[in-house]
Amino acid sequence: MYDYGSDNGVNEFYHTWFGDGTNWDNVQNDLYGPAPGFLTGGPNPSYNWDACCPSGCSGLTCNSNQVDRIMGQPKQKAYDDFNTSWPMNS
Amino acid sequence: MISIVALSHASPPSSANGQSLYGGVNTTSTLASAVAFGSKIFNELGMTAYSATLLQSATEAWEWADSNPNVIWENNSSSYNSVGIGAGQQETDTYGRFAYKMRTAIHLYDATNNSTYKTYTENNYQNIHMLLWNYTYPFEQENQEILLYYASLPGVTTSVVSTIKNTYPNTMNSSNNFGGFTNETDPYLANLTEYVWGSNGTKARKGLMFTDYVNSNINSANNDNALKAAERFIHYIQGINP
Numbered sequence: 568m569y570d571y572g573s574d575n576g577v578n579e580f581y582h583t584w585f586g587d588g589t590n591w592d593n594v595q596n597d598l599y600g601p602a603p604g605f606l607t608g609g610p611n612p613s614y615n616w617d618a619c620c621p622s623g624c625s626g627l628t629c630n631s632n633q634v635d636r637i638m639g640q641p642k643q644k645a646y647d648d649f650n651t652s653w654p655m656n657s
Numbered sequence: 658m659i660s661i662v663a664l665s666h667a668s669p670p671s672s673a674n675g676q677s678l679y680g681g682v683n684t685t686s687t688l689a690s691a692v693a694f695g696s697k698i699f700n701e702l703g704m705t706a707y708s709a710t711l712l713q714s715a716t717e718a719w720e721w722a723d724s725n726p727n728v729i730w731e732n733n734s735s736s737y738n739s740v741g742i743g744a745g746q747q748e749t750d751t752y753g754r755f756a757y758k759m760r761t762a763i764h765l766y767d768a769t770n771n772s773t774y775k776t777y778t779e780n781n782y783q784n785i786h787m788l789l790w791n792y793t794y795p796f797e798q799e800n801q802e803i804l805l806y807y808a809s810l811p812g813v814t815t816s817v818v819s820t821i822k823n824t825y826p827n828t829m830n831s832s833n834n835f836g837g838f839t840n841e842t843d844p845y846l847a848n849l850t851e852y853v854w855g856s857n858g859t860k861a862r863k864g865l866m867f868t869d870y871v872n873s874n875i876n877s878a879n880n881d882n883a884l885k886a887a888e889r890f891i892h893y894i895q896g897i898n899p
Binding site: 573574575583584585586589591606607608609610611612613641642643645657 | 666667668669670843844845852853854855856857858859860861894896
């Protein structure tokens with residue numbers, strides 16, 4: 568949507584078709600990015616990483632910076648532009 | 658009617674080649690899948706044969722669900738041998754099935770003018786939370802909207818119409834609804850009291866509560882404000898130029 572004048576568009580979101588690390592992952596960084604027209608889930612003040620974090624998730628990464636960007640925000644801003652999967656998915 | 662499907666996924670979708678599963682027959686999905694309203698739409702488009710097929714299907718769905726009101730099938734449940742099928746839980750509760758049945762009855766009444774559906778609706782409409790609690794909120798926007806729609810149909814009992822059309826604007830005057838608009842409670846001007854997973858959907862339904870207000874024309878003096886309030890929910894989601 569940047570081609571049509573949007574300033575702060577959603578670049579990526581959690582969806583199997585547009586998975587993290589694929590060509591359809593991020594509209595800024597990847598070959599295609601996700602298809603337009605999808606509405607993201609929106610702010611979620613109850614977001615947290617999986618209970619296996621920070622170090623017991625079968626070797627998968629727990630990103631504390633991502634949690635910090637969301638938790639503790641006003642509920643309207645409890646949102647981040649990401650699409651990583653378990654154990655960090657929303 | 659079957660319920661939830663658990664499709665094999667891949668990116669791109671065309672590369673998926675795994676096993677896909679579907680849930681069992683149940684009352685909830687049968688009521689939710691009744692396509693009486695679809696029948697009306699296709700009839701208006703001149704596709705009368707397909708419209709008749711949909712209406713027959715919807716009628717049979719109603720009859721099956723009416724005779725089988727408590728056939729439950731839960732996904733992601735060891736009790737139903739369904740762990741891993743779908744995300745979350747698609748099955749609803751007794752009230753949820755009742756609300757689906759009300760929607761089915763109202764659309765079937767609209768499509769057929771059959772008194773069976775009118776009788777069911779008018780015997781039960783006061784059990785929808787909007788009337789039972791004298792309260793409107795976005796988590797039941799569809800249940801509230803369908804009552805307003807019923808009140809717009811020909812042949813509906815006058816006192817039922819009055820009750821619905823009096824209750825909706827009264828509840829919309831609450832601090833959570835028009836109060837949030839008038840007082841500009843929310844910093845984004847799109848007031849919502851409860852944020853849960855999928856809050857953009859809740860926001861959208863809150864906006865629809867205001868467009869329902871306009872579309873049902875229950876208090877035309879307030880329509881401009883209602884439309885303005887609704888637009889603010891679109892602006893919240895899409896952004897607005899400064």
